[in-house]
Amino acid sequence: MLTWTLIKIACQTLLANPLRTFLAMLGIIIGVGAVISMLALGSGAKAQVMGRVTAMGTNLLVVRPGNDNRGGVRSQANQSLKLADADSILHNLPQVEAVSPLVMGRAQVKYLNQNINTTITGAPLTYLSLRDFEVSKGQSFSALEDEHVARLALLGANAAEQLFPDQNPVGETIRVKNVNFKVVGVLKAKGDQGWFNPDDMVVIPLATAMKQILGQEYLSEIDVKMAAGANAKAVEQQIGALLRSNHRLRPELEDDFHVRNQSDLVEMASSFTRTFSLLLGGIASISLIVGGIGIMNIMLVTVTERTREIGIRKAIGAREWDILRQFLLESIVISGLGGVLGIALGVTAAWLIGRFSDFTLLIEGQSIVLALAVSASVGIFFGYYPARRAALLNPIEALRYE
Amino acid sequence: MIQTKNLRKTYRFGETEVRALDNVSLRIDPGEMVAITGASGSGKSTLMHILGCLDTPDTGEYLLEGRNVAALSRDELAQVRNRRIGFVFQSFNLLPRVSALENVELPLLYAGRHDARQAASQALTTVGLGDRLGHDPSQLSGGQRQRVAIARAMVGEPAIILADEPTGNLDSRTSLEIMALFTQLNAGGHTIILVTHDAQVAAICRRQIQFLDGRVVAAC
Numbered sequence: 001m002l003t004w005t006l007i008k009i010a011c012q013t014l015l016a017n018p019l020r021t022f023l024a025m026l027g028i029i030i031g032v033g034a035v036i037s038m039l040a041l042g043s044g045a046k047a048q049v050m051g052r053v054t055a056m057g058t059n060l061l062v063v064r065p066g067n068d069n070r071g072g073v074r075s076q077a078n079q080s081l082k083l084a085d086a087d088s089i090l091h092n093l094p095q096v097e098a099v100s101p102l103v104m105g106r107a108q109v110k111y112l113n114q115n116i117n118t119t120i121t122g123a124p125l126t127y128l129s130l131r132d133f134e135v136s137k138g139q140s141f142s143a144l145e146d147e148h149v150a151r152l153a154l155l156g157a158n159a160a161e162q163l164f165p166d167q168n169p170v171g172e173t174i175r176v177k178n179v180n181f182k183v184v185g186v187l188k189a190k191g192d193q194g195w196f197n198p199d200d201m202v203v204i205p206l207a208t209a210m211k212q213i214l215g216q217e218y219l220s221e222i223d224v225k226m227a228a229g230a231n232a233k234a235v236e237q238q239i240g241a242l243l244r245s246n247h248r249l250r251p252e253l254e255d256d257f258h259v260r261n262q263s264d265l266v267e268m269a270s271s272f273t274r275t276f277s278l279l280l281g282g283i284a285s286i287s288l289i290v291g292g293i294g295i296m297n298i299m300l301v302t303v304t305e306r307t308r309e310i311g312i313r314k315a316i317g318a319r320e321w322d323i324l325r326q327f328l329l330e331s332i333v334i335s336g337l338g339g340v341l342g343i344a345l346g347v348t349a350a351w352l353i354g355r356f357s358d359f360t361l362l363i364e365g366q367s368i369v370l371a372l373a374v375s376a377s378v379g380i381f382f383g384y385y386p387a388r389r390a391a392l393l394n395p396i397e398a399l400r401y402e
Numbered sequence: 403m404i405q406t407k408n409l410r411k412t413y414r415f416g417e418t419e420v421r422a423l424d425n426v427s428l429r430i431d432p433g434e435m436v437a438i439t440g441a442s443g444s445g446k447s448t449l450m451h452i453l454g455c456l457d458t459p460d461t462g463e464y465l466l467e468g469r470n471v472a473a474l475s476r477d478e479l480a481q482v483r484n485r486r487i488g489f490v491f492q493s494f495n496l497l498p499r500v501s502a503l504e505n506v507e508l509p510l511l512y513a514g515r516h517d518a519r520q521a522a523s524q525a526l527t528t529v530g531l532g533d534r535l536g537h538d539p540s541q542l543s544g545g546q547r548q549r550v551a552i553a554r555a556m557v558g559e560p561a562i563i564l565a566d567e568p569t570g571n572l573d574s575r576t577s578l579e580i581m582a583l584f585t586q587l588n589a590g591g592h593t594i595i596l597v598t599h600d601a602q603v604a605a606i607c608r609r610q611i612q613f614l615d616g617r618v619v620a621a622c
Contacts, residue, residue: 005511314480319480396456399491
């Protein structure tokens with residue numbers, strides 16, 4: 001028999017008892033809705049993290065002291081990176097467009113009676129453009145101030161908010177480790193990056209930080225901006241070779257630095273969010289299984305109720321496959337339609353959650369396709385046993401059934 | 403041609419055994435119109451169900467058009483019910499909430515025929531229901547329902563039409579109309595076998611086989 005005719009028959013049968021059909025569908029509707037909204041939550045978290053990783057600047061390599069090939073605790077006191085390394089990377093490697101050597105440390109920052117302990121970043125002028133920072137109030141340092149030991153500061157958005165709750169900080173004087181600094185500007189907020197929140201920090205000129213505040217000769221980090229189209233892996237290797245020769249490392253010694261690129265960070269972030277999505281999706285899919293059991297239950301009742309109909313169909317020549325197909329299609333229509341309604345529910349729920357909470361939700365096309373495929377499979381899986389029971393009925397016993 | 407050899411079928415109801423068929427051997431040739439008569443419980447319906455490939459005998463052989471039915475698979479049996487045999491029941495056995503036309507279409511759809519609608523409406527016209535195509539069985543009288551059932555049995559042009567008490571639920575006037583329809587079908591070349599305990603109905607058939615307690619007691 002034509003599949004189309006069978007689908008029509010299935011729909012007519014299901015419409016003959018709309019409440020029962022709806023209740024059978026409800027489990028799938030809720031299950032698919034839960035899967036869609038949970039996956040949207042997972043994708044939203046992923047998009048947010050990725051967005052922040054990208055906000056750290058693209059085409060960026062980060063060189064840090066210490067070897068990172070082994071797991072475990074790294075020595076924080078590694079002093080291998082020097083200002084000279086940053087200069088040699090910039091001057092010797094043609095694919096490198098800019099470098100930004102950084103020193104970082106924590107310090108007490110005061111303004112009048114406000115007092116915070118936060119990250120002090122000593123940075124050259126290039127830092128802001130490398131890391132895509134924008135100045136929202138006031139201005140940045142000038143090249144001249146960068147060279148000299150100027151006592152000027154740029155505040156991260158949160159730091160500004162904490163030190164100057166209802167006041168424009170530009171032009172005011174703050175004290176960092178009891179040294180006076182003039183606030184020249186405030187940075188635009190970038191959002192928490194998970195392991196580090198750039199909005200909390202106070203940026204001061206590199207030379208000032210090294211000589212007067214943190215008192216260190218070595219660097220905490222060198223940010224390297226590659227030219228557009230540069231091969232990150234190749235540049236990474238070139239930096240490695242250059243620093244090994246700068247540091248006069250013999251071949252048998254391990255690197256005393258490590259280079260991270262954006263894709264490493266993206267990989268880290270996505271493996272975290274993948275786990276998160278799997279967990280949410282896994283919990284939600286339990287409700288899909290429960291929905292499937294509901295369908296199976298209804299289909300078993302339907303087959304028993306329609307034993308006589310099955311007998312009639314067999315008496316006029318329906319093969320087992322014809323009967324199997326008919327009942328399987330009914331359960332697929334229930335679960336498929338449930339899937340569609342569940343998608344509508346999930347999309348609505350995701351929209352509402354996104355609107356009335358801080359979570360970001362992102363519905364991906366593939367999760368909709370997945371939900372549809374899963375709900376149809378649920379229909380086939382849980383509909384098969386009842387349909388097979390119908391198909392294997394003995395025709396004369398089915399006809400005698402009252 | 404239908405031929406049975408020593409058919410036996412026994413039903414068990416708890417302790418008691420009922421021998422529904424006891425050594426039934428028959429031969430019915432193409433084009434015959436046969437009435438099987440006998441008291442209720444004499445095994446007529448069991449024989450019809452076996453002849454219609456709905457049921458199987460415990461022992462004995464059933465040859466349908468020369469083929470041993472016991473050797474056929476379940477799907478082959480379905481195909482025989484679909485193409486070779488039309489079955490008419492006492493209680494009509496139409497699908498409820500489905501129009502007369504769709505009921506008659508059904509065997510053709512299972513046969514995979516694309517002209518099902520047209521053939522079904524023609525069959526309904528032949529049985530005199532050309533103006534009732536869209537009616538539900540619940541909107542039709544008993545006689546009309548049985549006409550729909552006959553149209554469903556003959557729509558696939560099977561060689562054999564089996565009718566189990568086709569007039570059992572009908573008044574005598576309607577019974578005669580239904581019998582006229584069977585006579586007409588027989589004249590058109592169909593082999594007709596019908597079970598009845600109505601002597602008036604049986605008299606219309608040229609050949610009568612009488613059953614008693616699962617045995618053939620009189621055949622002419």
